[in-house]
Amino acid sequence: MIEARGLTKRFGDKTAVQDVSFSLQAGQVTGFLGPNGAGKSTTMRMLMGLDRPSEGGITVLGKPYAEHRNPLCIAGALLDAKGVHPGRSARSHLQALAVTHGISRSRVDQVLELTGLESVAQKRVGKFSLGMGQRLGIAAALLGDPEVLVLDEPVNGLDPDGVLWVRQFVRAFAAEGRTVLLSSHLMSEMAQTADHLIVLGRGRVIADAPIAELLASGERRTVRVVSPDAIRLGELLRAEGARSTQRADNRELVLEGIAAERVGEVAAAHGIVLHALSTDATSLEEAYLALTRSEVEYSTDEHHADQPAAA
Numbered sequence: 001m002i003e004a005r006g007l008t009k010r011f012g013d014k015t016a017v018q019d020v021s022f023s024l025q026a027g028q029v030t031g032f033l034g035p036n037g038a039g040k041s042t043t044m045r046m047l048m049g050l051d052r053p054s055e056g057g058i059t060v061l062g063k064p065y066a067e068h069r070n071p072l073c074i075a076g077a078l079l080d081a082k083g084v085h086p087g088r089s090a091r092s093h094l095q096a097l098a099v100t101h102g103i104s105r106s107r108v109d110q111v112l113e114l115t116g117l118e119s120v121a122q123k124r125v126g127k128f129s130l131g132m133g134q135r136l137g138i139a140a141a142l143l144g145d146p147e148v149l150v151l152d153e154p155v156n157g158l159d160p161d162g163v164l165w166v167r168q169f170v171r172a173f174a175a176e177g178r179t180v181l182l183s184s185h186l187m188s189e190m191a192q193t194a195d196h197l198i199v200l201g202r203g204r205v206i207a208d209a210p211i212a213e214l215l216a217s218g219e220r221r222t223v224r225v226v227s228p229d230a231i232r233l234g235e236l237l238r239a240e241g242a243r244s245t246q247r248a249d250n251r252e253l254v255l256e257g258i259a260a261e262r263v264g265e266v267a268a269a270h271g272i273v274l275h276a277l278s279t280d281a282t283s284l285e286e287a288y289l290a291l292t293r294s295e296v297e298y299s300t301d302e303h304h305a306d307q308p309a310a311a
Contacts, residue, residue, distance in 0.1 A: 001026045001148055001179040002047065006056030009042050016042045018203040019056070024181060024196075026147075029174045031194030031211070032183040035292050038200040040183050041079070044152055047181075048077050060148055072101045075148035076141030081133040081156075086126025090117050090136050093125060097143055111139040116165070130157030138166070148179045155189060167193045187285035191215075199288065201295025214287050223255040225263055226276035233272050237263060251275075 002024040009017040017039040024030050034040050045051040047058050049066035057064065060075050068074045084093050094108045112118045115135040120128075125136065134157050141149060149170065155163045170180045170193060184190050190197075190211075197214055199207035207214060227233050230251050234244045242258035255263065260279045267274050 002058070002060055002181065004043070004047075004056070004058040007043065007046060007053055007058050008055035009039075009046060009051060010054045016203055017046070017200075020200070020203070020205055021056075022198050022205060022208055024179055026179050027174055027177050028195040029170055029180040029182055029193055031190045031197045032181055032200075033190065033197060033288060034200035035295060037202075038292075038295065039203040040200055041152060043200070044077070044079055044150055044181070044183065047150060048075065048079065050079075070101050070144065072097070072103070072144030072146065074144075074146055075150060076144055076146040077150040077152075078134070078137035078141045078154055079150070079152045081130075081137040084125045084133070084136065086124065088125055089122045090125060090128075090139070091121040093136065094139060094143060097140055101144055103143055107143060107145070111142045114142065115139040116162075131159060131162055134158055135162070146178075148181070149173055150181045152183045153185070154182070155184060155186060163189060187283070187288055191284040199291055201292050206295060207291055211284070214291075215282060215284060221256075221282065222280045223258060223260045223263055224276065224278050224280055225253045225255065225260075225267075225274060226251055227253075227267065227272055227274050229272045232270075233263075233267060236266050236270060236272075240266060 005021050007017055007020040008015070020039070020043060032040050032044075042051060046053050047060065047065060049064060060068070065071055065075055090112065091108065094111065095105065098105070098108050109118075112121050115138055117132070117135055117139060120132065125133065128136065134154060138151070138154060141151065151170070155166050158166065167189065170182060174180050174195070182190070182194065194211050197207060197209060197211050198205060225233065228251060230246065230253050234246055234253050237253070237255060237258060238244055240258060240262065243256045245254045246252070247254070260277055264274065264277055
């Protein structure tokens with residue numbers, strides 16, 4: 001559906017994207033991650049024909065986006081929610097877009113209703129909140145009922161109900177056999193939404209894998225167990241090779257080097273009651289930070305190092 005091969009973009013002596021290759025399949029949500037300045041927005045702009053690659057290329061359904069006869073019906077995008085004339089109403093903005101592609105007024109009504117904007121359809125966009133502007137951008141992306149959806153930070157400014165709506169919508173969109181490319185800095189939301197992740201660092205692909213695979217490769221995997229007989233259980237588990245840390249109340253153990261299943265088996269074999277048993281695996285945020293630790297272009301430490309010493 002979307003294919004990039006050797007995609008490179010230079011701005012003067014600055015290389016924003018370098019030799020990026022990936023292939024996105026229909027029926028899945030692909031998360032697009034990376035630190036600020038990693039090249040995500042530039043890649044999305046090249047995908048939508050807004051920037052021309054210096055080398056390589058990127059196609060949607062087999063050819064560059066701009067070469068499609070009705071591009072809004074091929075791929076819809078939210079790249080800049082503020083890219084709307086503030087004096088226009090939400091309805092007039094969408095109708096102007098619809099006219100360029102021969103899209104009916106009834107479809108404008110549909111996307112206004114779908115994004116929850118029907119009650120403010122006649123309101124000037126300049127009076128919109130950030131969240132309402134995001135919803136209008138999503139409505140514009142959906143106008144052509146496209147096969148591909150490209151969303152850059154779509155939940156920025158949305159309230160919890162709006163965030164939930166975006167998550168459920170993109171999951172349903174992909175379930176119809178369509179393709180979603182989704183960029184976000186909200187790791188908890190990405191963990192619940194994406195099937196696959198592409199991570200950029202300094203303009204290069206540093207990870208391209210299913211989200212489950214990235215989480216499974218995380219460094220930290222501990223087992224937490226609560227028992228009224230935690231001291232004896234800890235002794236038994238250390239004999240099994242586990243490393244344990246006992247909490248102050250002597251009822252909770254944090255274990256490494258042993259699976260939760262084995263903890264349960266040992267407890268059952270010795271008649272030890274368990275009140276809680278869980279595995280604390282690496283979160284997406286932890287896995288992401290481990291991947292990008294050396295790829296951050298603008299770090300807080302560097303910023304502070306450049307500051308003059310206080311008098």
